[in-house]
Amino acid sequence: MRTLWRKLFRTIVSTKGQFFAVLSVIAVGITLYVAMAAVSENLIHSKDLFYAETSFADHFFHVVNAPEGIGERIKAVKGVLAATARTQKDVPVLWEGKKRANLRLTGYPMPDNGELNRVKVIGGRMFDKYPKLGAVEVLINRQFAEAHKLKPGMDLDVAAEGKRKVLTIVGIAASPEFVYTVRDAAGLLEDPSTFGAAIMPENQIQELMGRKGSVNQVLIRFAPGAQKEEIVQKIKEILQPYGLLAEYPQKDQLSEAILRGELTQLRAFSRFLPTIFLAIALLMQFVFVGRLVKTQRGQIGLLKALGYSNISLLFLYGSYAFLATTIGAFVGIALGYGLASLLVRLYSIFFNLPRLEETLRLGTAGAVAFLSITAGTTAGLAAAWGITSIRPAESMRPTFPKATKRSFLERIPILWNHLGLQWRMSFRSLSRSRFRAFVTAMGAIFSIALLVVSLFSKDSMDDLMRRHFSYDRQYDYLVRIISPVKEGEILNISRIDGVLEAEPFLELPVRIKLGRKNREDVLLAMEPSPSLVRITNQEGKELPLPEEGLLLDWFTAQKLEAKVGDELQVQSMLDLGPPRYGIFRVEGITKRAMGSASMVSLKEANRLLNEQNVVSGVMLKIDPGLSDKVERELERMVNISSVLNKKDERAYFQKNLGYMYYSIGILVLFSSVLGFAIIYNSSVIALSERKRTLAALKALGMTNQEVAVYLWSEDGFLLFWGIILGLPLGKVLSELYAVAVSTDLFSFNVIIYKSTYFLAACGGIVLGIFAWILALKGVKELKMIEILKAND
Numbered sequence: 001m002r003t004l005w006r007k008l009f010r011t012i013v014s015t016k017g018q019f020f021a022v023l024s025v026i027a028v029g030i031t032l033y034v035a036m037a038a039v040s041e042n043l044i045h046s047k048d049l050f051y052a053e054t055s056f057a058d059h060f061f062h063v064v065n066a067p068e069g070i071g072e073r074i075k076a077v078k079g080v081l082a083a084t085a086r087t088q089k090d091v092p093v094l095w096e097g098k099k100r101a102n103l104r105l106t107g108y109p110m111p112d113n114g115e116l117n118r119v120k121v122i123g124g125r126m127f128d129k130y131p132k133l134g135a136v137e138v139l140i141n142r143q144f145a146e147a148h149k150l151k152p153g154m155d156l157d158v159a160a161e162g163k164r165k166v167l168t169i170v171g172i173a174a175s176p177e178f179v180y181t182v183r184d185a186a187g188l189l190e191d192p193s194t195f196g197a198a199i200m201p202e203n204q205i206q207e208l209m210g211r212k213g214s215v216n217q218v219l220i221r222f223a224p225g226a227q228k229e230e231i232v233q234k235i236k237e238i239l240q241p242y243g244l245l246a247e248y249p250q251k252d253q254l255s256e257a258i259l260r261g262e263l264t265q266l267r268a269f270s271r272f273l274p275t276i277f278l279a280i281a282l283l284m285q286f287v288f289v290g291r292l293v294k295t296q297r298g299q300i301g302l303l304k305a306l307g308y309s310n311i312s313l314l315f316l317y318g319s320y321a322f323l324a325t326t327i328g329a330f331v332g333i334a335l336g337y338g339l340a341s342l343l344v345r346l347y348s349i350f351f352n353l354p355r356l357e358e359t360l361r362l363g364t365a366g367a368v369a370f371l372s373i374t375a376g377t378t379a380g381l382a383a384a385w386g387i388t389s390i391r392p393a394e395s396m397r398p399t400f401p402k403a404t405k406r407s408f409l410e411r412i413p414i415l416w417n418h419l420g421l422q423w424r425m426s427f428r429s430l431s432r433s434r435f436r437a438f439v440t441a442m443g444a445i446f447s448i449a450l451l452v453v454s455l456f457s458k459d460s461m462d463d464l465m466r467r468h469f470s471y472d473r474q475y476d477y478l479v480r481i482i483s484p485v486k487e488g489e490i491l492n493i494s495r496i497d498g499v500l501e502a503e504p505f506l507e508l509p510v511r512i513k514l515g516r517k518n519r520e521d522v523l524l525a526m527e528p529s530p531s532l533v534r535i536t537n538q539e540g541k542e543l544p545l546p547e548e549g550l551l552l553d554w555f556t557a558q559k560l561e562a563k564v565g566d567e568l569q570v571q572s573m574l575d576l577g578p579p580r581y582g583i584f585r586v587e588g589i590t591k592r593a594m595g596s597a598s599m600v601s602l603k604e605a606n607r608l609l610n611e612q613n614v615v616s617g618v619m620l621k622i623d624p625g626l627s628d629k630v631e632r633e634l635e636r637m638v639n640i641s642s643v644l645n646k647k648d649e650r651a652y653f654q655k656n657l658g659y660m661y662y663s664i665g666i667l668v669l670f671s672s673v674l675g676f677a678i679i680y681n682s683s684v685i686a687l688s689e690r691k692r693t694l695a696a697l698k699a700l701g702m703t704n705q706e707v708a709v710y711l712w713s714e715d716g717f718l719l720f721w722g723i724i725l726g727l728p729l730g731k732v733l734s735e736l737y738a739v740a741v742s743t744d745l746f747s748f749n750v751i752i753y754k755s756t757y758f759l760a761a762c763g764g765i766v767l768g769i770f771a772w773i774l775a776l777k778g779v780k781e782l783k784m785i786e787i788l789k790a791n792d
Helices: 002-014 016-054 070-075 142-148 202-208 228-242 254-295 297-305 310-350 362-389 421-432 434-472 487-494 554-560 602-609 624-635 646-689 691-699 704-741 754-775 784-788
Strands: 059-067 080-086 088-093 101-108 120-124 137-140 155-160 163-174 195-201 214-222 244-249 477-486 499-514 517-526 550-553 567-572 581-590 598-601 614-622 640-645
Touching: 002 016, 002 310, 016 120, 016 254, 016 310, 016 362, 016 646, 059 228, 070 080, 070 214, 070 228, 080 101, 088 214, 088 640, 101 142, 101 155, 101 202, 101 640, 142 163, 142 195, 163 195, 195 202, 202 214, 214 228, 228 244, 254 297, 254 310, 254 362, 254 434, 254 646, 254 704, 297 310, 310 362, 421 434, 421 704, 434 646, 434 704, 434 754, 477 487, 477 624, 487 499, 487 614, 499 554, 499 602, 517 554, 517 602, 550 554, 550 567, 554 581, 567 602, 581 598, 581 602, 598 602, 602 614, 614 624, 624 640, 640 646, 646 704, 646 754, 704 754
Parallel strands: 101 195, 137 163, 517 598, 550 581
Antiparallel strands: 059 214, 059 244, 080 214, 088 101, 088 155, 120 163, 137 195, 155 163, 477 614, 477 640, 499 517, 499 567, 499 614, 550 598, 567 581
């Protein structure tokens, strides 16, 4: 047995390039799988622990105004395990010399009697119900605190009910409903410096907002086995007199929906790319071990003559495959958890999960290692099965050439007769080794395709930014008022020195219903023919804003299965009065580059509210030289809730794109490894198969360079078809990946620039040449006399 082990390790050393190539592709595939699976599992585990610890509510109800005691009445409903009644309100933060921000104030009943959506203090202390000296104490989320360098003991000035109020920060906290803090679905990439969350005693927020003894939200948890739909219907009937605005399950809560969407993307990624890498690696393993058995045919016959059985020799070559797969698996697991650790730290920037772990989960690692090692070893044994038919005496003779038919090109005399000798030999070689050619071509195709997949997200995001910031939005500032006002009350904003154009708008949260289906959406109302906003359909063509009817958001249209001409029931969800209802005809389907909103005229939106000339903000086009002055004037106005600067938004978006570029770089690297490994393996196998032919060519006077060109012509032909077929396959895979990672809140168009196709093609050519150069070291080392002498 020692002899076979020495033989195994000598074979590994003599074929170290091919061994390392197979190992690398396996390691890359497992790295991707382990990294994505580990991050996904850690996120899920941390989320589930946090949700359980803080009793995250199962269902949410929003009302205009209900008595504080409504919570006890809801608790009495059969099947309700717990209920919490509270108040929630957005207020602007008043800074000196800083841009305007908003805080979402959320009440928390004190003392805590098993309340839902409890908070976890991660810095400082819990607030008091009745603080000393009449202070108003709050806990704020980590991202907002870090963005403004806020610490416990510092004060915040906010505008509440038209008055300046002082909030005292006593701690930094995490809440299950603010794991990802965002204002609404229209702005999924919220700058934490412009929007944050604050938790405070329920009695304090009621007093602050002038709502003593009343609440505007009810949260519930169902008892195990409860009939959820029946319970929700009963609660809706109880809350209807108090102006029921909205109700939704936990899965539709915005923070949870975003986190769940991210997990969906991770799971899709962990299945998508690793499968390709591992499949190509197994094919490479099969081809190379099979070729190894053929090149060592004489040695195998000698070992059989010395008494070694078929089983022991199968064990020898199976062990070669086993070691390549095993080393690759463990290297991949180590690299995968290293990459997972970096990704977890990246996610901790965006998601406020107190126990976001970097745990090594042996179950996932063990499962993927077992499957990979089993599949790799099986591929090696299948390739080595030809050992059983080798006879010692016959193995001493060279193998007979394969009987081949004329290749496809030989049947076309006009083309075949114009080919040089080197190309004819290459095509005949490909015809004899069709399976190896197939594996090499598939590796090249998928390598090019994965380069396209790696780069397409950059193109898509670049196009999204161009459309969102340069085409759709022609304004420089978006100014929101604390609460809707008459249009005449915001004329002072349009008179600020430096404002070139001003267009009012009304943002209206609504529930849109068609038949039995409904969806919450935002109505963005403007004057017909707006000049500061462009409205486009799914094809990117500009749409006019109709005076009557609405332009329905494309995603809402998909969810409702609505089409042009349908009549929709629209319910207003403003918490300033009872819900209002109206019927709107769909005049078109619109699609924004980022965010989601349906479009109506101001006249139609006011008709829904039974109002006239009510607006909630204004869009401004300003003189670039007076932007600082305009911003200072806006910051002085107390009735303004937020001022969004398009330039700052774009800068924040580009900053976050930097993280995406790291992932693109990793994918490009891994795709390059695949392309290099497959072409290198193909070149080395071609060299080993044709040593006698190449030695004969050198003996006939061919130089090393001419022999190298002959070898390159075969790989170059396969690489050419790899590029031709890989580029369109890359687009198809990109589209499939985009569909797989799309969620209710996020989707993007697959945009691939011509430059990306060019870069992918050039990358494939460079990798091919580099792999070919390394493989051709063997040409210079060919010993003609030893190779050409006949075997006796």
